[in-house]
Amino acid sequence: MRSSQDFAQYLINSQEITGPEARQCLQASVGKEVGLPLRALYLHAIKADDLAPLMDLPPKAFRKAVTGRGILSESTAKNLEYAIPKAGLPFAQAMLDLHLADLEKLERLFRAYQKGKDEPVPEAIATLLAGREMERETALYADYVAVFLDALYRFLGGAGVIRLDYTTCLPEEKPRQIVAQRISGGVALVVGIEALEKEFLALARRYSREELPEMDEMALDSMEEFLNVVDGLFAVKLGKRELEVDLALPVNATEMHRQPANLLRLFIDTPWGGFDLLLATDAFI
Amino acid sequence: MKSREGLDAVLTERASTSAGTRRLRDTRRRWPCEEGAALDTKLKILISDDSKLLRKQLRDVLERLGCSVIEAEDGKEAVIESLKEKPDGVILDIVMPEVDGIEALRVIKEVDKNIPVIMLSSVGTPERLLETLKMGALDFIQKPYTEEQISKAVARIRRKVSAQKGTSHEE
Numbered sequence A: 001m002r003s004s005q006d007f008a009q010y011l012i013n014s015q016e017i018t019g020p021e022a023r024q025c026l027q028a029s030v031g032k033e034v035g036l037p038l039r040a041l042y043l044h045a046i047k048a049d050d051l052a053p054l055m056d057l058p059p060k061a062f063r064k065a066v067t068g069r070g071i072l073s074e075s076t077a078k079n080l081e082y083a084i085p086k087a088g089l090p091f092a093q094a095m096l097d098l099h100l101a102d103l104e105k106l107e108r109l110f111r112a113y114q115k116g117k118d119e120p121v122p123e124a125i126a127t128l129l130a131g132r133e134m135e136r137e138t139a140l141y142a143d144y145v146a147v148f149l150d151a152l153y154r155f156l157g158g159a160g161v162i163r164l165d166y167t168t169c170l171p172e173e174k175p176r177q178i179v180a181q182r183i184s185g186g187v188a189l190v191v192g193i194e195a196l197e198k199e200f201l202a203l204a205r206r207y208s209r210e211e212l213p214e215m216d217e218m219a220l221d222s223m224e225e226f227l228n229v230v231d232g233l234f235a236v237k238l239g240k241r242e243l244e245v246d247l248a249l250p251v252n253a254t255e256m257h258r259q260p261a262n263l264l265r266l267f268i269d270t271p272w273g274g275f276d277l278l279l280a281t282d283a284f285i
Numbered sequence B: 001m002k003s004r005e006g007l008d009a010v011l012t013e014r015a016s017t018s019a020g021t022r023r024l025r026d027t028r029r030r031w032p033c034e035e036g037a038a039l040d041t042k043l044k045i046l047i048s049d050d051s052k053l054l055r056k057q058l059r060d061v062l063e064r065l066g067c068s069v070i071e072a073e074d075g076k077e078a079v080i081e082s083l084k085e086k087p088d089g090v091i092l093d094i095v096m097p098e099v100d101g102i103e104a105l106r107v108i109k110e111v112d113k114n115i116p117v118i119m120l121s122s123v124g125t126p127e128r129l130l131e132t133l134k135m136g137a138l139d140f141i142q143k144p145y146t147e148e149q150i151s152k153a154v155a156r157i158r159r160k161v162s163a164q165k166g167t168s169h170e171e
Helices: A004-013 A019-031 A038-042 A048-054 A059-068 A072-084 A088-097 A104-115 A120-129 A137-158 A199-207 A217-239 B005-015 B018-029 B052-064 B075-085 B101-111 B126-134 B147-165
Strands: A176-187 A189-196 A245-248 A249-255 A264-270 A273-280 B044-048 B069-074 B089-093 B117-121 B139-142
Touching: A004 A019, A004 A120, A004 A137, A004 B147, A019 A088, A019 A264, A038 A048, A038 A059, A038 A072, A038 A088, A038 A104, A059 A072, A059 A245, A072 A120, A072 A189, A072 A217, A088 A104, A088 A199, A088 A249, A104 B101, A120 A137, A120 A264, A137 A189, A137 A245, A137 A264, A137 B069, A176 A199, A176 A217, A189 A217, A199 A217, A217 A249, A217 B052, B044 B052, B044 B075, B052 B069, B052 B147, B069 B075, B075 B089, B075 B101, B089 B101, B089 B147, B101 B117, B101 B126, B117 B147, B126 B139, B139 B147
Parallel strands: B044 B069, B044 B089, B089 B117, B117 B139
Antiparallel strands: A176 A189, A176 A245, A176 A249, A189 A273, A264 A273
16 A cells, blocks of 8 residues: 555645645644544545544544444554554644545545555656656656655654645745755766755754754754755665765855756745755756 | 875874884774773764764764764864874764765774774665775764664774773773
8 A cells, every 4th residue: 555655745736735735734744643543544444434423532432432343453453553654644634633624535535645656756746847858857856856755754754745836935035045965976966955044944953953043054064964864865775776876065055056957946845834955967056 | 085195194294104103003002991091981982074063963972872072074184083082983974075984984994903983974875884894894874873873883882992902891
């Protein structure tokens, strides 16, 4: 069964949810406990119809009711409780809590997501690159972004989605901060994170778990280190395909110095605000 | 990989003759306790990473584990500090300015083949792991590290130091 990691991206791609609604859910999903009912619904271990009358029960009573009625076996209930949910389930729980979906709708969406043939992240990248004649870059960028979003959830504790309604989250005139790193060898790729100071600091704090009261060397270090870690994970992924790469030192700047022809700018929304993820095969700062 | 010109200059400055180099190596092999320090003395760990934040966070972890810490912000400084401070162990990042961690490892090991060195890098490919282990690194930790990984690395350094001294070094 498909991991729930990209469920939110699937909802955006299929226009089941709007960009602003996605942001609301992302914010509400941080640290959100995913209860047994939703876990069971995701795995089709229980039907929305059976679940609805039991939803108001406290967790222990719910467990007793579903196991007592033979809807779930003891071992299934135990396994579901111990499983660590990927990003999509806290997001779905937030949709439920914010009344953006009911159980029936979620059941339908879970089924459609699991049956889908296309992977949501590559699908979003392909949509944004449509008409740009960048077939070679599309696969590489999609591979990278999947690793990036997974790392965002693992190390910052909150999901990220690619917004399709805007291509940037950055207003023209505001000062911004960029960190970037070049990956060379088996593939040529330069990746960067560009954000307004407020969001940059929020992400840096989240990654470092330090207070970071202002934009300084430590804040830049934090985001450079995050990028370095993501790129290291990408290098490991490429290594499995026998593509060996080197990582250059991360660099930072307050503006882009070049606009490579194959630059892709993605508006990534997170619970701490949006930032632009930059991908190109040539340097831009 | 970076040129080792800068490192050669450091080594030449500190031991310009082969006799000097031998003296340097002989000195390097003397552990703090052999010079009269208590056996349960704190481990002195040199950490080298270009990120100020990472050095701060690693220092916090190591100090919680009872180590004293020396910092270096690139590979060249790591080599200099390793010669000057004679740490019990070294934790080296790989991607660093001036001289990278691989070259720093090679020079540090050239001066003292017994010094325990832990590599700490974001690129944990099997090739990179093998390369550093062949060069004498004691262990390889992929970033982001956990406190438990650092604790285990320190325990390995401690065991190696104890074995070299032929003493029991309680953790």
